Amino acid sequence: MARRSDHSREELQRLIVLEGHKHMAEVGFARFSAREVAKRIGYSVGTIYNVFGNYDRLILAINTRTFALWAAFLRDRLDDIAGDRIRALVEGYFNYAASNANLWMAIYDHRLPPDEPMPVADGEQRAELTEIVVSEIARVLPATCRDQAPRLARSLIATVHGHCAFALNGSFALMGEQEPVAIALDRVREALGITNPGPTSLQQDPTSS
Structure with a gap:
């Protein structure tokens, strides 16, 4: 066992952070335990x-690490796309x-206390995800x-996020919606005025099985 x-x-x-991230991925925010993380790394929770x-x-x-991995995932995905990049972005x-459902939901399940500001380094790391969307x-x-891209990006992130959350928590299934990715993509294209994105086909909905 490791010592201090x-x-x-x-x-x-x-x-x-690495072991906490693994634990969060396994159990989610509601069941996350700092003591369990301490146990896994061989230190006390006080450490x-x-x-x-x-x-x-x-x-x-831990959540900032999720943002960093998410941004890297989207960059890798976009690097391999020569056609419909907006489709790739939404699907991604x-x-x-x-x-990464537990990690993804933990980002939004956790709130900093009102009197505790977001550290600058964390804010900058998290902003990279938005910057990818703004660029696309x-x-x-x-x-x-094009100067409207940052404002529009924030709105479209909210739109896609809402569709994604409804897909993962089962709300769309209860409403009988079987293609949440497709309808989210439709809303984004409408906002961007894209009417003929090209011949590429939508990948299988990752939330359906």
Whole structure:
């Protein structure tokens, strides 16, 4: 079993976030346990709070790692796309959420206390995901209105997120909707004025099985 002297503070921070991320993926936010993470890495729970300050900062760090992996996932997906990049972006949003449901939902289940601001480094890391969307939206907008891309991106992220959440929590299934990815993509295309995206075909809905 590891002892405190075995790792520097920076090494401990990385170790805790990595193991905490694995634990969150397994059990979700409601069943997440800092004590379980401490047990897995061979340290006391007091060590975890000494490194991160409190429980909220620990969850924040774990969720920020999810954002980083999500952004990397979308970049890799877009790197392989020569055609309909908006389709790839929407599908990628759904695919990552469906494949990492506990991690994805933990981002939105956790809230920092009102008097605790988001650390700058975490905010910058999380903003990378939005920047990917802004960049892709700007690509399809006329040059005269590309300055509207950031505002439009935020709105479309909310639209796709809502569809994704309804798909994962079963709400769409209760309403009889079988193609949540397709209808989310339709709403995005409508907002962007895309009427002829090309001959590519929609991938199988990742939320259906």
